[in-house]
Amino acid sequence: MNVKFNKKTKMMEIEYQFREVDEPNLFRNIYPYNEVPRIVFNHRVVPLNIPEKLYITDTTFRDGQQARSPYTVDEICALFDLLHKLDNGSGIIRQTEFFLYTKVDREAVTKCMEKGYDYPEVTAWIRAKKEDFQLVKDMGIKETGILVSCSDYHIFKKLKMNRSQAMNTYLEIVSAALEAGIIPRCHFEDITRADFYGFVLPFVNKLMELSSQAKIPVKIRACDTLGLGVSIPGVALPRSVPQIIYGLVNYGDVPSEWLEWHGHNDFYKAVSNSTAAWLYGASSVNTSLLGIGERTGNTPLEAMVIEYTQLRGSDGGMNLKVITEIAEYFENELNYEIPPRTPFTGRAFNATRAGIHADGLLKDEEIYNIFDTTKLLGRPPVVVIDAHSGLSGIAAWLNSYFMLKGDRAIDKRDERIVEIKKWIDDEYANGRTTVIGDSEMEWLAKRYFPELLSLRQSRVE
Numbered sequence: 001m002n003v004k005f006n007k008k009t010k011m012m013e014i015e016y017q018f019r020e021v022d023e024p025n026l027f028r029n030i031y032p033y034n035e036v037p038r039i040v041f042n043h044r045v046v047p048l049n050i051p052e053k054l055y056i057t058d059t060t061f062r063d064g065q066q067a068r069s070p071y072t073v074d075e076i077c078a079l080f081d082l083l084h085k086l087d088n089g090s091g092i093i094r095q096t097e098f099f100l101y102t103k104v105d106r107e108a109v110t111k112c113m114e115k116g117y118d119y120p121e122v123t124a125w126i127r128a129k130k131e132d133f134q135l136v137k138d139m140g141i142k143e144t145g146i147l148v149s150c151s152d153y154h155i156f157k158k159l160k161m162n163r164s165q166a167m168n169t170y171l172e173i174v175s176a177a178l179e180a181g182i183i184p185r186c187h188f189e190d191i192t193r194a195d196f197y198g199f200v201l202p203f204v205n206k207l208m209e210l211s212s213q214a215k216i217p218v219k220i221r222a223c224d225t226l227g228l229g230v231s232i233p234g235v236a237l238p239r240s241v242p243q244i245i246y247g248l249v250n251y252g253d254v255p256s257e258w259l260e261w262h263g264h265n266d267f268y269k270a271v272s273n274s275t276a277a278w279l280y281g282a283s284s285v286n287t288s289l290l291g292i293g294e295r296t297g298n299t300p301l302e303a304m305v306i307e308y309t310q311l312r313g314s315d316g317g318m319n320l321k322v323i324t325e326i327a328e329y330f331e332n333e334l335n336y337e338i339p340p341r342t343p344f345t346g347r348a349f350n351a352t353r354a355g356i357h358a359d360g361l362l363k364d365e366e367i368y369n370i371f372d373t374t375k376l377l378g379r380p381p382v383v384v385i386d387a388h389s390g391l392s393g394i395a396a397w398l399n400s401y402f403m404l405k406g407d408r409a410i411d412k413r414d415e416r417i418v419e420i421k422k423w424i425d426d427e428y429a430n431g432r433t434t435v436i437g438d439s440e441m442e443w444l445a446k447r448y449f450p451e452l453l454s455l456r457q458s459r460v461e
């Protein structure tokens with residue numbers, strides 16, 4: 001093997017070379033297929049390398065549309081407006097990508113571009129085919145994603161090529177993009193099952209050479225297509241997210257600003273892997289609204305907005321309350337049912353049923369609320385009333401629903417609370433199994449606290 005001086009690490013390191021193979025490397029020691037994939041350790045721990053700037057990109061109108069009925073043009077425009085509103089001029093919600101294959105897709109792209117928003121920027125997605133590339137040029141889009149499948153599963157089994165043929169095909173279409181002055185974003189499909197040193201890095205090195213010659217960025221999107229990535233330090237390639245990102249930056253010479261992670265949630269690791277990508281050197285993580293995407297879905301955009309805020313200690317100028325507006329649009333306008341306990345967007349994400357938790361909320365909501373959800377998301381904590389809510393739960397529900405604080409708050413020892421509890425106890429004693437709904441609680445409030453209904457009505461008006 002050759003060695004060269006790495007300007008980033010300031011060390012002499014092995015120069016990884018392209019390796020052609022007669023048979024595909026399917027990593028059967030890690031992916032036996034007839035068993036659950038294995039997490040294998042090589043105990044190699046790479047250093048954190050958090051980029052100066054972190055970004056969130058969106059694939060709601062591309063990968064997100066592969067898991068549901070296609071959006072209409074008006075729906076796409078409305079969601080695009082909400083993405084822009086969530087970004088709030090911060091530039092953190094950096095880009096969103098579109099298909100270009102149907103008349104509806106192209107009409108939506110045109111209308112979104114006509115809005116003139118800086119963020120999110122409209123980008124495209126194409127296969128590595130010349131006829132697809134013509135669509136990008138015709139639409140006047142400045143950047144496009146290009147599918148460059150990089151595992152032998154895809155190269156040998158799907159494309160029916162060998163590694164040399166695949167690489168040459170990819171380089172040809174990337175060169176065509178550069179010649180047209182369009183920024184290519186190479187989507188390294190299935191990178192968590194790819195030969196990182198024998199194909200991925202040599203290919204990346206050639207892409208960086210093309211970029212240097214054209215003086216145009218060539219971006220890399222590392223795609224965890226089956227959600228197989230693992231963020232635990234010391235896990236062996238090809239599953240190690242830290243080693244993939246570290247290798248692309250330090251051995252592939254990819255600037256962090258050009259590097260992006262695209263995750264799926266097949267093994268419940270979409271958010272943790274996306275966070276790891278940020279921590280180890282990728283500036284961007286790719287997401288979709290509510291995580292809607294192929295199979296188990298993509299990394300949820302709203303999750304990474306909150307993750308960004310946790311890592312930076314600030315929302316960076318984003319308007320977090322728009323997360324609630326997005327959830328309401330999906331439920332009310334698109335008739336999409338968000339599982340109630342979904343973090344940040346589900347109707348019951350900050351709801352409690354347990355009487356002891358309700359008692360804590362009654363004393364100070366900070367005890368059992370993750371943060372001030374009223375202030376940050378426009379979502380006050382709620383109490384769900386059932387057989388186990390007790391006096392505290394009933395009082396907490398009334399105080400939350402009617403926004404009663406301080407001296408105006410109702411005490412759980414109020415005799416009227418006791419009467420409401422008797423009614424609820426009777427319901428469950430007679431065989432009820434469902435929760436007490438808001439309409440029923442309103443009826444009980446009207447019966448025992450009639451003054452609260454007029455108070456709520458005046459606030460609505």
